[in-house]
Amino acid sequence: AMGxxxxxxxxxxxxxxxxxxxxxxxxxxxxxxxxxxEMLKEIRKLRREVERLAAGQ
Structure with a gap:
């Protein structure tokens, strides 16, 4: 192959x-x-947690 x-x-x-x-x-x-x-799952989990915490304030 050539590049x-x-x-x-x-x-x-x-x-x-x-x-x-x-x-x-x-x-x-x-x-x-x-x-x-695995990193994408963790990001989504953290995003949900941030949204949950923000909704409680």
């Missing part, structure tokens, strides 16, 4: 992902992908 980067990158930059991003940023994002469903 291309459509903008200038600093000399020696290591990039990854689609679209291409700095490899450190890509690595951090890749590390949380598997936890996204």
């Amino acid at each position: 291309g980067v459509h903008n200038n990158q600093p000399t020696g930059a290591i990039i990854g992902g689609v679209p291409a991003i700095d490899v450190k940023t890509w690595g951090r994002a890749a590390a949380v992908y598997r936890r996204l469903p």
Whole structure:
């Protein structure tokens, strides 16, 4: 497979992902992908709790 980067990158930059991003940023994002469903459930739970608390005031 071949890929291309459509903008200038600093000399020696290591990039990854689609679209291409700095490899450190890509690595951090890749590390949380598997936890996204759990994180979404927690966000929804917290949102409901905030709404409940706000309604009580």
